[in-house]
Amino acid sequence: MADRTRRGLLRAAALAPLAAALPAAAMPDVPVAPAGVDADALARDEAYWARVAALYDVARDPVPLENGYWGVMAAPVQAAYLRHQQRVNREGPAFARRAFPALHGAALDSAADTLGVGRDELALTRNATEALQALIGGYRRLRPGDAVLCADVDYDSMRDAMRWLRQRRGVDVIEIALPAPATRQGILDAYAQAIARHPRLRMMLLTQVSHRHGLRLPVAELCAMARLRGIDVILDAAHGVGQLDVRIADEGADFVGVNFHKWLGAPVGVGGLYIRRGRADDIDPYMGQADPHGATAARVHTGTVNFAAVMALPDALAVHAGIGAARKQARLRHLSARWLAVARDTGAFEVLASEDPALCSAIASLRLRGRPGVDDNRALADRLLDDFGLHTVMRDGLASGACVRITPAVFTRPDEIDRLCEALRAIAATA
Incomplete structure (x- = not known):
């Protein structure tokens, strides 16, 4: 055990100067797309995408075709993350208490700009699950006998949270299976029929892109359908943000959970909670957290975060913007x-x-x-x-x-x- 500890210390000492050199050595420019070439044509330009692939240091054995779990960082993001981690470790609590709040605000600004939402509408979380559990568990417009709706395409933890509302709020939990093979009309009909059968339906969970088989729901149409009946939508956008060319606000849901470490390539441990302006009072403050101004951030409490991951978020969003949604x-x-x-x-x-x-x-x-x-x-x-x-x-x-x-x-x-x-x-x- 002593030898193993000594080897670990020696390895850490050897890696420290390498990590310090990374920012200068691993900051390749994001490839510039050819002028006048639309996205569909560029999708077949293998020379361009080979330059994009060069931004990523990934193992190719086995071939990585399970990139839905989380997205590896591009080299410039990894370099920034290591640089930030060194600073956090070197400066310790003084950094966390004095310098980090402004850096957290800068990351929040970058994230809000990328999503096309207001800074006051967004709070950073550790992942989409944390955000969505806070939204589902805190949704306060339910009374005993009301109903909520989820589907087989939804994420396991989110379905569990919806079922938990049965004991927390005394509601009926309606679960539907979407048609397979999926068609736009078939999906719309499945939700319309569920809404018609359950007149006391007050809230439903939608998943923008299913983690199971990638089905993309027609979210904007489903949200419009729900709004006509006074039904709120909580949207799981964990797999949509970063791979879809769509703005969150345009989808029509007032409550959304997102991940930044999947398709946006931030370090693992950064997500977001979105509440449309004016709707925060419909979500309970998190476990009695003080809420003097109806702040989105009061709806979730992450505790101590991965400081370096949050600090590297703007770097990841810059790479994403350079490639383009x-x-x-x-x-x-x-x-x-x-x-x-x-x-x-x-x-x-x-x-x-x-x-x-x-x-x-x-x-x-x-x-x-x-x-x-x-x-x-x-x-x-x-x-x-x-x-x-x-x-x-x-x-x-x-x-x-x-x-x-x-x-x-x-x-x-x-x-x-x-x-x-x-x-x-x-x-x-x-x-």
Whole structure:
């Protein structure tokens, strides 16, 4: 144990000067897109995306196709994070109490600008789950006998929070399964029917992009539908912000939880809670927290945060802006469309991705036909890893069964998608 401790100390001492040198050595410029080329055309410009991929130091063995968990930092963001962490560690509590509040405010300003919301409408959290639990648990416009609504595409923790309202608020919890395969009208009809069947419905959870199979809901239309009936929407935008070219405020939900460490590439541990101006009083202050001015920040209490992660948030948002939301969205759809076409052509797979591009995202899933079980899909993910060197993940919770989620990133190379296509053909041939 003593030798191990000594080796750790020596390793830390050796890494310190390297980390100090990182900002100067690892600050490549974000590639400039060719002038006059629209996002869809640029999505097929492999030279440009190779320059984007060079911003990321990622392991390629196994091929990383499980980028829905969290997004790795680009090199300039990682360099900034290490630099900030050194400062935090060097200056200690004096930094946290004296310098950090202004830096936190700067990060909040950058985040609000990126989301297209007011600074007073946003609070930084550690992740979208924390934000959404505060919104769901604190939603105060419920009375015993009212109803709330969630769906099979929603995130597990958020469904648990909705079910918890049964004991906390005395409400009925309505759960629906969205149609598969998904169509825009089918989704709208599913929610419209649920609203019509439950006249005491007061609040519903919507997921902008499902973590299970990447379905993108027509959120703006669903929010408009809910508003006509006096129903509030809490929006889970954990997977939408950063990969979709859409402003949060334009989606129509008054309460939103977001992640900055998924598709925006901030360090792990930074999310956000959005409350539209004028609606904060409809969410309880967090566990009796003082609230003299109806502040969004009073609706969540994160405790001590990862100072360096918050400080690196503006760096991540700068990289995101340099690439551009529309370009990222087009590129990610292009990469997914390549492997989805092969999966469909084999006939061996049930593909969990809509044929409607407006309902698609970077995330998509599949399963072998007739094999919706958890064990079947865990075995499929294992085979992709063990036999073909492709890292994916099994997801469960859809009414239709389990699936394997495949998620490229902006640094994913075309040859890696080709490798996935070859694997799918090989598996289909033996299915």
